Amino acid sequence: xxxxxIVTAGFFLLMLQAGVAAAPTPCLSGTGDCPVVPAGxxxxxxxxxxxxxxxxxxxxxxxxxxxxxxxxxHGAGLMRHDAExxxxxxxxxxxxxxxxxxxxxxxxxxxGRTGMIQPGLADPQLLPKTPPVxxxxxxxxxxCQTTNKPxxxxxxxxxxxxxxxxxxxxxxxxxxxxLGVGDTFSLRIWGQLDADLALTVDRAGAVFIPRVxxxxxxxxxFGELKPYLQKEIGRVFRNxxxxxxxxxxxxxxxxxxxxxxxxxxxALPALSTIVNALGAAGGIADTGSLRRITVKxxxxxxxxxxxxPLLLAGDKSGxxxxxxxxxxxVAAVGPQVAIYGGVKVPAIYELSDGESLAQLLDWAGxxxxxxxxxxxxxxxxxxxKKRVVEQTTxxxxxxxxxxxxxxxxxxxLSQQVENLVILKGHVAQSLRMPWWEGMRVSDLIPSRQxxxxxxxxxxxxxxxxxxxxxxxxxxxxxxxxxxxxxxxVNWDYATIERVDSEYRSRLIPFNLAQALAGEPAQxxxxxxxxxxxxxxxxxxxxxxSSQTRxxxxxxxxxxxxxxxxxxxxxxxxxxxRVGGLTGAAYLYGAEFTRESVKLEQRKQMDQLAxxxxxxxxxxxxxxxxxxxxxxxxxxxxxxAQQQIAAAKRIRETPTTGRIVLGLRAGARMVGDIPNVLxxxxxxxxxxxxxxxxxxxxxxxxxxxxxLFDGKRELGEYIALAGGPTRTADESSLFVIRADGSVISNQxxxxxxxxxxxxxxxxxxxVPEKVDRKSFVRSLLDWTQILANFGTGAAAxxxxxx
Numbered sequence: 001x002x003x004x005x006i007v008t009a010g011f012f013l014l015m016l017q018a019g020v021a022a023a024p025t026p027c028l029s030g031t032g033d034c035p036v037v038p039a040g041x042x043x044x045x046x047x048x049x050x051x052x053x054x055x056x057x058x059x060x061x062x063x064x065x066x067x068x069x070x071x072x073x074h075g076a077g078l079m080r081h082d083a084e085x086x087x088x089x090x091x092x093x094x095x096x097x098x099x100x101x102x103x104x105x106x107x108x109x110x111x112g113r114t115g116m117i118q119p120g121l122a123d124p125q126l127l128p129k130t131p132p133v134x135x136x137x138x139x140x141x142x143x144c145q146t147t148n149k150p151x152x153x154x155x156x157x158x159x160x161x162x163x164x165x166x167x168x169x170x171x172x173x174x175x176x177x178x179l180g181v182g183d184t185f186s187l188r189i190w191g192q193l194d195a196d197l198a199l200t201v202d203r204a205g206a207v208f209i210p211r212v213x214x215x216x217x218x219x220x221x222f223g224e225l226k227p228y229l230q231k232e233i234g235r236v237f238r239n240x241x242x243x244x245x246x247x248x249x250x251x252x253x254x255x256x257x258x259x260x261x262x263x264x265x266x267a268l269p270a271l272s273t274i275v276n277a278l279g280a281a282g283g284i285a286d287t288g289s290l291r292r293i294t295v296k297x298x299x300x301x302x303x304x305x306x307x308x309p310l311l312l313a314g315d316k317s318g319x320x321x322x323x324x325x326x327x328x329x330v331a332a333v334g335p336q337v338a339i340y341g342g343v344k345v346p347a348i349y350e351l352s353d354g355e356s357l358a359q360l361l362d363w364a365g366x367x368x369x370x371x372x373x374x375x376x377x378x379x380x381x382x383x384x385k386k387r388v389v390e391q392t393t394x395x396x397x398x399x400x401x402x403x404x405x406x407x408x409x410x411x412x413l414s415q416q417v418e419n420l421v422i423l424k425g426h427v428a429q430s431l432r433m434p435w436w437e438g439m440r441v442s443d444l445i446p447s448r449q450x451x452x453x454x455x456x457x458x459x460x461x462x463x464x465x466x467x468x469x470x471x472x473x474x475x476x477x478x479x480x481x482x483x484x485x486x487x488x489v490n491w492d493y494a495t496i497e498r499v500d501s502e503y504r505s506r507l508i509p510f511n512l513a514q515a516l517a518g519e520p521a522q523x524x525x526x527x528x529x530x531x532x533x534x535x536x537x538x539x540x541x542x543x544x545s546s547q548t549r550x551x552x553x554x555x556x557x558x559x560x561x562x563x564x565x566x567x568x569x570x571x572x573x574x575x576x577r578v579g580g581l582t583g584a585a586y587l588y589g590a591e592f593t594r595e596s597v598k599l600e601q602r603k604q605m606d607q608l609a610x611x612x613x614x615x616x617x618x619x620x621x622x623x624x625x626x627x628x629x630x631x632x633x634x635x636x637x638x639x640a641q642q643q644i645a646a647a648k649r650i651r652e653t654p655t656t657g658r659i660v661l662g663l664r665a666g667a668r669m670v671g672d673i674p675n676v677l678x679x680x681x682x683x684x685x686x687x688x689x690x691x692x693x694x695x696x697x698x699x700x701x702x703x704x705x706x707l708f709d710g711k712r713e714l715g716e717y718i719a720l721a722g723g724p725t726r727t728a729d730e731s732s733l734f735v736i737r738a739d740g741s742v743i744s745n746q747x748x749x750x751x752x753x754x755x756x757x758x759x760x761x762x763x764x765x766v767p768e769k770v771d772r773k774s775f776v777r778s779l780l781d782w783t784q785i786l787a788n789f790g791t792g793a794a795a796x797x798x799x800x801x
Contacts, residue, residue: 004675005095007309029637031801039062043366048753052535053701054540056062064720083338090144090148090149090150129338139338139405140167140348143338145514147340147407148496149346151338151346151347151348152347153289153336153347154306154350154363155282155307157309160282160283161284165168165708172220174321176222177221177249177270178219178220178221179201179217179220179221180250180324182201183201183246183270185199185244186199187227187244187435188245189233189241190242192239192240197209197210201218201250203700204424205219210230211237212233222246225696226242226243226746229242246462246570248268249271251267251268252269252272252322252323253266253325254266254325254326256277256280256328257327257328257329257330258331259285259287259330259331260278260285261281262281263281263286268280271321272321272322273321273322274295274305274319274320274322275319278293278327283332287332287333288331288332289330290308290350291308291334292304292331293305293330294378294492296327297323297326301478302752303318306318307317308350312363320428334350334352335404335407336351336404337403337406337407337408338406338523339360339361339401339406339408339409340407340409340410341408341409341411342367343364343367344367344368346721347761351402351404355376355402356397356401356402356406357392360402360408361410367410374394374411376409376411377389377392378400378406379406379407380405380407386461390658404620418528419436419528420432420433420435420531421434421435421529421568422530423532423534424532424533425533426534428451431450434534435527435528438483440522440554441515441516441523441526441532442515442516442518445512445515447532448489448516451534452512487511489510489512489534489537490512490534490535491512492511492512493509493511493618494509494515494534495510496510496530496531496533497530497532499529514532525641536595549565549566551563551564551574551678551681551683551684552683552684554683554686555585555685555686555688556581556687557578557580557582557686558579558580558581559578559579568678569677570675570677570678571592571676571678571682571684572671572675572676575670575673575676586687586690588664588665588760589686589738590661590687591685591687591740592659593656593658593659594679594683595657595679597657597659598655598656605651605653605655609650609651610647616641616644619636623635624636660741661673662741666733667771681771686736687761690708690760691707691708692760693705693760693762693763694719694763694764695718695720696763696766696767697728698724698728699718699721699725699728700721701721701722706720710757713756714753714754714755714764715754716736717758718764724766727769728768728769729766729768731745733745733752733753733754733767734753734765734767735753737761
């Protein structure tokens with residue numbers, strides 16, 4: 001039993017040091033009903049935040065000094081609110097449910113800030129040490145239900161700021177400060193008596209002055225100290241002068257009670273006031289009064305403090321200096337009213353006797369810029385039986401007496417501007433112009449320059465500066481600058497957003513170019529409140545006939561460059577316009593790429609990667625559930641990881657947007673090119689005739705290029721590379737032609753690849769034999785190879801055949 005008791009006691013102390021108490025006992029006075037320990041035995045053994053009661057100990061548990069230098073002795077753990085302040089929200093009325101763990105044991109815990117028990121995840125670390133309390137008062141909850149506004153209590157957060165907790169040590173001593181035991185002051189005397197003394201008030205309340213004797217000074221105010229000492233020393237000496245300077249002051253032991261965040265006994269610096277004491281206690285609780293704070297001294301009330309003059313007007317005259325033994329008591333909150341709407345400081349305010357609606361408006365800072373100078377409503381409780389709404393005016397506010405529970409709404413101005421029309425969207429600058437009778441779109445937009453985006457002129461200026469500096473623009477830069485549809489105005493379509501007389505929204509489309517040209521059917525009459533929207537060609541796709549097209553020609557072309565073409569222009573027509581091809585052009589190996597195809601290829605690659613990832617996860621789960629032995633599970637995990645890695649590489653594989661034109665191997669003339677309609681951003685590149693054929697894959701001389709010989713077959717080039725290795729899969733042999741097409745041994749129509757006549761730029765690929773289980777990994781490798789050689793959508797289709 002003795003060993004059990006020792007173990008239990010050790011476990012209990014460990015819980016204490018961790019700051020955990022199963023059922024903390026309230027400690028309210030710091031004296032008789034507080035838990036106590038032998039002096040000096042538990043010093044510093046407790047965390048700086050929170051205090052817990054321990055039975056059968058001998059003295060109040062001391063609070064260690066915090067960062068402000070305040071030491072305190074208090075144990076009201078259940079009344080202490082140390083939770084971090086967060087913005088109020090009406091969402092607290094609807095706490096977020098927590099889904100239980102599937103198949104696990106559901107525990108209950110405090111959830112959120114609502115103080116409600118809800119099902120939670122079965123994780124003990126998620127359980128808070130102390131249950132949070134609801135942060136919305138009953139009045140705030142009512143406001144949430146009626147106005148959906150969680151109005152704050154005015155001034156409640158002012159004393160919770162760290163700056164209000166402790167006065168400055170070097171502050172000036174007030175004349176009404178009364179000396180007490182432990183205070184020190186300097187006394188300098190000159191004349192008939194010469195002395196420079198540092199005196200400390202002893203426990204008897206007196207100081208000793210040499211050649212004068214003991215002088216009792218306790219209770220003497222600092223303002224009266226000099227004449228008082230002159231009188232006492234004057235009993236012995238004449239013809240002298242003296243000066244008194246306060247030194248180190250005593251600490252003031254006060255007690256905070258009532259509706260404060262952390263009630264208890266506090267040792268504060270001597271110059272502490274009521275505000276400092278409230279700040280040291282963490283401020284006033286949400287249920288506390290800011291207008292009925294009393295100071296009790298010697299068992300009677302000596303002062304009543306109202307925080308509103310200090311908070312509203314900066315009047316600190318009521319903030320008394322505290323004396324040892326004072327009790328600061330904060331009463332429960334008094335009658336409250338709320339005001340919201342068009343005022344500067346919407347909040348909940350506390351009433352005193354006989355205060356009017358005009359005073360409430362003054363507390364709220366008066367009307368803000370949106371406040372309607374006219375009528376307002378007051379929702380109030382009628383004889384504690386029902387709620388009614390009364391209407392009054394600002395002029396009648398001085399005579400309108402407020403009552404507990406009143407909710408005042410100050411009407412706000414409508415957002416509608418009576419005589420306004422607005423221009424916005426893809427314009428040089430948004431406009432808000434006054435409306436007049438007969439105003440049309442062309443009056444709002446007098447010229448096209450008003451709607452040209454600034455980026456258009458900025459790009460033009462940049463191009464001019466670059467040309468002036470002698471810098472060459474790349475084809476990509478030039479094409480992007482001219483072909484960006486974000487910089488072009490949609491002249492064919494614009495809209496007017498209008499609210500009709502029945503407050504229904506209407507959308508009126510019109511042709512912007514025709515409206516600016518004065519076409520009556522398109523130059524729409526405007527009405528007050530109309531909003532004219534201008535769009536770019538990127539925001540709303542225009543018809544092909546209205547699209548601007550810029551095409552990039554590169555390589556063995558008579559005049560390579562970036563060209564603007566009209567709608568309906570074909571690639572063949574553009575090449576004829578620029579002078580055709582050079583004599584060294586290898587038209588069969590031409591690359592024709594398109595942005596829309598590139599995007600579609602990227603989409604397909606991502607879909608393939610997603611499919612592989614989902615299949616890998618499903619296969620891993622299925623294998624784990626149906627594994628016959630322990631070795632199957634790690635193997636399945638490795639396979640799944642490899643497949644996921646393959647999916648990642650597929651996502652990272654770049655796409656080119658290449659379109660296979662299907663040219664003949666002997667094509668030489670522009671007339672051999674199909675009539676492909678051009679789109680904005682198309683690129684056509686014609687290489688010179690290549691002089692090599694490459695062989696890749698499972699051959700003895702890997703990744704080697706050989707001089708082209710028009711008389712040789714592809715099999716001869718494979719032989720030049722040493723021939724296939726033992727692991728080569730000759731049945732899957734394929735060749736990537738210079739035009740991007742692919743021919744494989746799987747296509748019986750073409751016969752065997754090795755017997756085909758070689759063409760300039762051919763790339764022969766000899767795959768390795770692979771286990772079908774590793775097909776995905778092999779597919780990935782060949783996908784990378786195909787991407788590196790610019791295989792287009794049509795080529796992939798050929799491979800699939």
